[in-house]
């Protein structure tokens with residue numbers, strides 16, 4: 001997983017509100033098709049919520065890397 | 080020569096920062112070592128949380144507006160001149176009047192703005208209470224709504240994260256009081272997998288929704304509105320018909336943030352602890368306009384104003400900043416027309432809402448009236 005290079009990293013660690021998924025939704029809008037976004041999240045729920053939302057709207061889940069007290073979740077905007 | 084502090088934005092964050100600073104730097108201002116200038120594009124200060132109540136005819140313009148000049152300490156120079164450009168290298172702000180304002184320190188508190196044009200069809204097909212005109216228009220529709228589905232949809236990002244729940248509970252109480260709740264379907268939607276970003280608030284809302292018969296759909300992000308068919312389509316593939324659509328449009332930052340070249344997204348790149356703008360040692364940002372992953376709320380701007388004012392004071396008095404924002408946010412939440420609760424949280428402390436009570440509701444109503452003291456830097 002170490003080889004994924006994000007075009008943009010969204011540091012949502014410590015974000016209880018709006019939280020990592022809403023930070024991603026905001027950033028997906030302004031990203032270009034084909035760009036890879038990395039969300040840093042200290043909220044465990046994000047590792048489930050984010051991939052679930054990404055599947056629903058049809059972007060691409062590239063995977064999650066666990067760093068101990070936070071995770072990196074990689075998403076590619078495909079449309 | 081005096082150190083010139085320029086603050087752009089005569090809303091919550093800018094006004095509080097100016098007043099707190101003027102009190103902390105009182106002796107420097109008297110000695111001619113510091114000047115504070117607040118630039119805004121309007122002579123009027125608007126207390127925006129009142130818009131939620133305006134939509135129910137429970138707060139009026141003469142109550143939620145004040146002259147900005149009257150809210151500011153007299154030693155602050157207040158100029159109504161819209162900022163049209165910022166030269167961060169030569170350290171000046173360009174006003175629409177043609178005047179240039181040279182600064183040694185700059186503070187940006189330029190806010191966030193609902194942008195219904197971001198969702199095709201929303202301007203024509205939807206209503207919102209996030210602007211004064213919008214809330215007034217919506218109030219008439221709520222007052223004459225007799226039966227059918229009210230759909231609430233939430234754009235990302237938006238300020239005041241508790242407003243979606245508050246408005247649905249207030250609608251519930253309003254129609255109950257009118258005796259027509261049974262004719263009305265309240266349909267609440269939310270962008271993520273639960274009813275609110277704050278998990279304990281979302282969990283609590285589940286029980287309230289069951290008890291009050293409020294329907295809901297999650298993972299609901301507006302894609303487009305068809306004003307003729309009266310339907311809303313989502314990114315997730317849902318299509319929901321409505322009789323009245325109350326939307327919280329996605330927000331954008333102030334135009335000046337893009338126009339000045341500060342950021343492409345419109346949000347100000349800001350250090351989460353020092354509140355300095357990334358790359359500029361003499362520029363601070365606060366309030367809704369920052370890119371921080373925290374709630375866009377008046378309380379956020381309030382806590383941040385303390386940090387910005389303290390840091391500018393220590394820079395001027397000691398030569399370096401020594402204060403850090405801990406991500407603190409406090410939100411009152413109306414759980415109807417007669418009860419409320421509140422949450423507070425920070426970067427490291429999760430939220431834990433208190434049980435709703437009449438007392439907390441009255442505290443929120445009281446704060447709505449004593450806001451002017453907070454704006455004056457007295458709270």
Ligand SMILES: Cc1cc2nc3c(=O)[nH]c(=O)nc-3n(C[C@H](O)[C@H](O)[C@H](O)COP(=O)(O)OP(=O)(O)OC[C@H]3O[C@@H](n4cnc5c(N)ncnc54)[C@H](O)[C@@H]3O)c2cc1C
Nearest residue numbers: 088089090091092120127128162190239366367376377378
């Ligand atoms: C319906 C509603 C309900 C809310 N309820 C709550 C609540 O219950 N609790 C809570 O904490 N918060 C609430 N808020 C949010 C709160 O009002 C904002 O978070 C707060 O006002 C942010 O302060 P700010 O200084 O960042 O921006 P603002 O207060 O919006 O001020 C921005 C200022 O910048 C000025 N400006 C912008 N561009 C320029 C320019 N180019 N030149 C000069 N001036 C410029 C604007 O005119 C404005 O005066 C609510 C908001 C709404 C709309």
